[in-house]
Amino acid sequence: MSIIVFGSINKDLVATAPRLPLAGETLLGRDFFSVSGGKGANQAVAIARLGIPTHMVGRVGAQSFGNELIANLQAAGVETENVFVDETVNSGVAIITVDDAGENQIIVIPGANGRVDLDDVERLSRLLPTAQALLLQLEIPIPAVLAAAKAARDRGVTVILDPAPARSDIPEELLSLVNIMTPNEVEAGQLVGFTVDGEESAHRAADLLLQKMTRGTNKFNNVNLKCLLIKLGERGVYCATPDQRFFLPAFPVSAVDTTAAGDAFNAGFATALAEGKSLKKAVVWGAAAGALATTKPGAQPSLPDRFIFDKFLQEQVSDY
Template sequence: MSLPHVVVFGSINMDLVAKTPRLPRPGETLTGHSFSTVPGGKGANQAVAIARLDIPTVMIGRVGNDRFGQELLQSLQSAKIQIEDILVDDSVSSGVALIAVDDEGENTIVVIPSANGRVNESDVERLSSHLTGADSLLLQLEIPIAAVKAAAQAAKKSGVRVILDPAPARSDLPIELYPLIDILTPNEGEAEQLVGFPIESPALVAEAATILQQRGVKTVVIKLGAKGGFCATPDEAFFFPAFQVAAIDTVAAGDAFNGGLAAALAAGKPLREAMTWGAAAGALATTKPGAQSSLPDRATLITFLEQQTNR
């Protein structure tokens, strides 16, 4: 039996990555180690993360009619992602992200939306044709919020699960968007932005999740990095551990988590096991440099999980 497909609606960027000894302070100039251009964007990263785990994947978004756009489409196609309804926008350049990564694996990112910033309801019309038979629609916040909301509405009308990664962080998520979300996956900082207070203890993490559920979200997953995460559903709430790995680069770890989560759900795994897949994919992504280049394939993920179970 073939698996249901997953649709990703979001950003497609070229990441311009500088490796530095440490992250620069305001006004400071540092000499870095190296520079590279790497396909990225939270939407594209999540699409690749899912496709690498052998789940049929459709990507909807925009690129510019430029060299970066051509390279980005080729990269997605090589990952076996369906790209036919990605629009090549002649009026603007492709989106880019300027990323600095230090020797500890921490990063800072500046995103220039360009084509991603022009995504609108006409893109949602192309998206809608792919919702029939889909398991989930994945959304992020690197495209205009009006398009995110319209896509979520289209998915709900089609009975498709909506998974929203509220990144980049923002405190003004429209209140009418929350009831459209089946699974909300903020990291610690994004959750703090959404609820308006620090979540510095387990009790405050749980309180934040409750507040987000009261706004209409069915399930809240708060990603806590090396501390693991917290999941609150309508029926239960639980913390789940992180996998201990030697991290060298945290870029795309959150995208890997969302990809692992969505892939597991599409494969029919229960939610608790899907959390484990997400945590494992996120951990593995930190052990390699880059965004999409760090995302694990299915064999690597399964082997890693088996090794953890046997310890």
């Protein structure tokens, strides 16, 4: 069985500075580097590095980093035969600023990601018969995300949605098609209309979001799993299902750059589910992968391989 990731593939242009700039401010930076990124590609690379067969479905441009982005996915072990090279547009680019505390600001220019459509969903659909899970994000057009979720639902494939970038206009139909949703606190706040900044507000948000996610569950072939995971950064993760709720504190690490930490979380979580782990253990795996990703700069360069991941879990968790 394999995991499919349907989403964005970007080139990340990263500037580091002592702090994040204020509106209208020119700030002297420390350093600049470029790495492969995009929430979809990050999640695909992270899962492949953890040892699960992974297919990436998406688009790059014929110019501006396209071949380099595909080669980077392949080097990580990701299957790329369903990454379409679009001759009409440049590849997606993310402009990222990271401060000394590891916090970041990101501007994404979609490029080829913005052209993802039903043709790409058709390519994805051919992979579903042997897939265990489909991971989705929101850096590609919503109609394509919705169509992919429907296709996976119809074939009994678990749908995991990372609702990022944050937005308040996600169709409720999409939420009802999702088995697992993994917003961070900003994204959760956008979805429910109030600030989510800790365990208590996460509990309130979960009440509302699980209601939306559980509508129409009789349409599912694999309906039993409905789970909301609210990532609270350095505080931890709040997990809610219709039957249970729990809070998992974050692993203590020295954060350098939080870029792709959420993507690493999704990868660790999906890997654990693919390997038959319990929901609680899958959340632990997600939190561990996310914590490790904050300890190195850059998006994909920070994603741990299985050796590093297992070693970290052995040191931190008695029954990993």
